Amino acid sequence: MPSLKELRNRIASVKATQKITKAMQMVAAAKLRRAQAAAEAARPYAERMGAVLANVAAGVAGQSDAPRLLAGTGANQTHLLIVCTAERGLCGAFNSSIARLAREHTLALQRQGKTVKILCVGKKGYDALRRLFQNEIIELIELRSVKQIGFANADAIARKVLSLYADGQFDVATIFYSKFRSVIQQIPTAQQLIPAQVPTNDNAAPTTAAIYEYEPDEATILEDLLPRNISVQILGALLENVASEMGAKMSAMDNATRNAGEMIKKYTLRYNRTRQAMITKELIEIISGAEAL
Amino acid sequence: MADPFPFELVSPERLLLSEPALSVVVPGSEGEFEVLKNHAPFMATIKPGVVVVTLASGQAQRFFVRGGFADVNANGLTILAEQAIPVESLNAEDIASQIRDAEEDVTDARDDASKTAAATRLAQLKDVQAVLGH
Structure with missing residues (x-):
């Protein structure tokens, strides 16, 4: 049975923890709002980009001289x-669920005899995957010092990926991130970047695509458009990720705060019981002492 | 008087403008062009420069854009800009720093093709600086 003083200390320490988790929850809530707005603001660009890309790609589809970013290298190794x-x-489980998806993917690919290379963006994923896939991880990109993720960050990553692709370092690129559904639901997602997956808009394409005029020609535009599309997709993934992280953090911290509250209640009850028991004991001692006289 | 048509200016970070315009002057990479209502479907890359939008109210707005695409179709004109800033909120330092970046690119370029590309970009940025009078 812990003494009264010990119980008092424990209650004080849980209260301090609760204050911290509460503060973290509120910070996460404020950041979530901003992250969500940023993710939503980036959506129109990605949508328009997809539409334009679908239009242009329809023109060159099936041609043998289609850009490699669209057609792939022809290999799948x-x-x-x-x-x-x-x-x-x-x-919460935010980081580990993305890492788990990546790990399963990697193992599945390795079983098929493929070579896997991993590029980590964010330290937590690197920490989780480092032990198993030390040799597969080629680089870690940290975004710790970045306050607000912008196009420049995504572009830097995209450039790195593209230069690896140009060197023939890989055939297929897939990005792993968490899609933001709601505060309590984030969906770990795998999305293929290279070769580009072109959204098909069957209803609009045939009528408009035919009479388009290009300046400069289609191939040049496509060459410019595809790398940019990758930057945009990476930016979208990063922004969704930030929103998901904040959502996950908010609900995790909310849970922690509630847990701390329950613990405080439990300890206070125990503290009062012990205190009352001691008072009763002292009274009995005084009374029985007086009776003995 | 021309009729208004739908116009959108989007950058990767946000949607800057989405409203009907009477005319839009776009700095295409192969020359400036102006888009009015019922323009033929047209797709062009754009160079760093200034987009001038005349809104339905007759008021003109100017945006600095740094490369991107212009897409004209039956639904109007959409400009996908790599970066877009209203000219009023653009300061001399922004352009100056971009010019410095471009100058670095020119010196860093490994092969002739990228060197030419970087030099073209630098020249275009200097043009913009001259136009805006910074």
């Missing part, structure tokens, strides 16, 4: 996995 996670922990 080396896979590059871009694993985007958070820089910080304390956000």
